[in-house]
Amino acid sequence: MHDSADEPRALLQAQSLCFARNDEAIFGPLDFSLHGGETVLIEGDNGSGKTTLLKVLSGLLEPTSGKVLLHGAPLTLAKLSHQVALLGHLPGLKLELSALENLRFATGLGGIRPGITPHLVLASVGLEGFEDTPLRTLSAGQRKRVALARLLLVPAALWLLDEPYANLDRGGIDLVNRLLDNHAHRGGAALITSHGAYAFTSGTPRRIALHVPPPAQRGEVPEERRGAEA
């Protein structure tokens, strides 16, 4: 486990991070740090708190105890950063709008990476020719690709991806891996959750394992639920 105190250049650090809902521990305490160029997989069964962890890391949820540091500075909902892009279970896209209109909204909200346009990213996720089609008429996998295109567009160094492989075909899975590789080459970091790592083919990623607590131990934070890095 990293000693996070003497690594000031880590992109993201979690220090004894715990989250509990109604006194029931969801995960933690977790200690890990994430550097530029790294892709880390959060593994765990259904209900082990993967989504909750991403929400805490993005600042959507306040951790019960512990800290999230972004470039060494605390990340809280009151002080969010352009550095973080979250792709949750819900893609955050409007079905009435076209792919292009959705992406324009995303750049208005999150800014745009220099030298890139919505047209370019749509082409790079394989949606050339679908720019002006309302999302309502696209398939779930195509909508997912639009959500991925949003990540490419905004200037965020840290990607938090919740089940990025869901709904994607073989080509889509390769696409996600390619995007993650490119992102790492640019010096960005990504945390992705998956209930099965089968789809993850680009190298051997570092892993953070989360476990469902046995019912008897709920309410306290048992020692064996400490996040273990493999």
Next chain:
Amino acid sequence: MKPGTTSAACAAVLRRDLMLVWRRRGDALNPLLFAIIVVACFPFALGPEAAVLERIAAGTIFVAVLLAMLLTLDALFRSDLEDGSLEQLVVSPHPLALLLGCKIFIHWLTTALPLIIVAPLLAQLLQLPAPVLPVLIIALALATPLLSLIGAVCVALTVGMRRSGMLLTLLVLPLIVPALIFGAGACNAAQNGFAYAAPLLWLAAWLVLSIIIAPLAAAAALKISLS
């Protein structure tokens, strides 16, 4: 890296919400039709005597407009919550209150403004005396943004619940009754030849206070609803 500015974010929210209303313009006309139908029913129910209609005109129009706006209130944040856009708004680095303020403004612009525009027609249906019409328009222009703002806070509080329609109405109604009293009161005063400035100024003062506080309260309530 070029982070987006807050004004660009507000512009993006304004443009997107306007575009969404335009794409769902059939639904957006519902409140307008509702208000016109309600007001048009009164002369049929009460008979066409000018004296009766004149007396109830301002109050009826006010009630119809406020109820019509209540129809659309629940949808203010619901679709954004259901498709995850709300999460994106919250994790964006811009002040959430400001972004919600933009959403509330579009709600007012697309629901209340058409109602204010047809108010002369509604007044005609109920034979409201012509000199009272400007007072009615001003009172509506002050009271409807109040409803949008107060309603947004209540919607933000209840949006996390699955079936919040009834609860929302119960929460909003007592809070907007004062706006109804002052607004319709100003019209009645004008109709009876009394001074009507005081209730309008009260509405204006209340509106200014709400513009400052309501978006902040809605932002805080939304963060609670999301967690």
